[in-house]
Amino acid sequence: MIRWASLVLAVAAWALAGLVAGCTAADDDDSAEPTAAARACNGLPALCDQRVDQVTFLRTHNSHASEERGYTQWSWNHVEAMPTQLADGVRAVNMDVYLEDGAMLVCHGYCFLGQQPFDAILDELTTFLAGHPHEVILLSLQNEAPWDRTLDALMAAGIGDLAWSHTPGVEWPTLGELLDAGTPLLVSAGGIPGDAPSWLHRDGDLQWGDHWGAETPDDLDCELENPAFPGGLYFYNNVLTAPIANPDLADLVNHEPDLGDRLIGCGIENGRLPNIVSVDFYALGDTVAAIQRVNQARLDGVAP
Numbered sequence: 001m002i003r004w005a006s007l008v009l010a011v012a013a014w015a016l017a018g019l020v021a022g023c024t025a026a027d028d029d030d031s032a033e034p035t036a037a038a039r040a041c042n043g044l045p046a047l048c049d050q051r052v053d054q055v056t057f058l059r060t061h062n063s064h065a066s067e068e069r070g071y072t073q074w075s076w077n078h079v080e081a082m083p084t085q086l087a088d089g090v091r092a093v094n095m096d097v098y099l100e101d102g103a104m105l106v107c108h109g110y111c112f113l114g115q116q117p118f119d120a121i122l123d124e125l126t127t128f129l130a131g132h133p134h135e136v137i138l139l140s141l142q143n144e145a146p147w148d149r150t151l152d153a154l155m156a157a158g159i160g161d162l163a164w165s166h167t168p169g170v171e172w173p174t175l176g177e178l179l180d181a182g183t184p185l186l187v188s189a190g191g192i193p194g195d196a197p198s199w200l201h202r203d204g205d206l207q208w209g210d211h212w213g214a215e216t217p218d219d220l221d222c223e224l225e226n227p228a229f230p231g232g233l234y235f236y237n238n239v240l241t242a243p244i245a246n247p248d249l250a251d252l253v254n255h256e257p258d259l260g261d262r263l264i265g266c267g268i269e270n271g272r273l274p275n276i277v278s279v280d281f282y283a284l285g286d287t288v289a290a291i292q293r294v295n296q297a298r299l300d301g302v303a304p
Helices: 002-031 045-049 082-088 118-131 147-156 175-180 247-253 258-270 287-299
Strands: 057-060 092-100 103-107 115-117 137-143 185-189 200-202 207-210 224-226 233-238 276-279
Touching: 045 175, 057 137, 057 287, 082 092, 082 118, 092 118, 092 276, 103 118, 103 147, 115 118, 118 137, 118 147, 137 147, 233 258, 258 287, 276 287
Parallel strands: 057 092, 057 276, 092 137, 137 185, 185 200, 207 233, 233 276
Antiparallel strands: 092 103, 103 115, 207 224
16 A cells, blocks of 8 residues: 555656646746847848848839839839739838829839839838838838928838938948847938938938949949948949840849859959849849848858
8 A cells, every 4th residue: 555655646746747847848938039049130040140231132123113013114123013022032122202193102204104102012011021020121212202291101101110210330230130129121212301300311321332324234343333431331233224124134134143243243342242232123033042142152251
């Protein structure tokens, strides 16, 4: 009888120990939070600890101007609309904003060649960010509308709450720091009003880069139109227009290994790998893979 009682007590003690251990493990799992090293920022865990000026972003030129959204072949720059672009790995978007007959629209040159409500495309952007909390996006505007109307639309879409306010000359935050601050968006425009909010930056205060107007692949060289400055982002135009964008031209310059070789070569020549690489018809070729290769090259110490 004593032996049987001892066995019962031993089994009960073993079961209780297992239960306590299981609860402790569960508590540990519940309390564990992802660290910067555990998450992948813009597709790579190592990018979480890299400053904005140490990362390369794939940018779609005239992101809004897509065949999917009804833009004609006289005004399109992509086949896929912005939600697909972002889902595929684009991390910098560009919009041309117009006021037409009282409506705020994104168009390319002439709104009768294709248009989309400005608030609708901003909703596409904020929806993506809400569903992808580890992504940092750059938004650049070519504003042809009154600034008060444009700012009203941006604020109504919640852009101001998501945007980082950067002081030129101050060291950039890392991608992880932007995400932790709840500001995964960097907004800029070609020209901004004097009373612009701090999160709306002038392009020229943030970036330097090469020339516009390449017509052939040989025109895509490493010559800089705007000189480099400390803390600036290196903008590279991988875009051909002759006289307008078309898929055949993009297909000449969007493929690996040539695209990655060109970007890394310019990085070595200019002492800095490009930060923003602008393309047309991004889905033709290997643009996403090329940007991943450039980011890895920087991490590997090929060029700063």
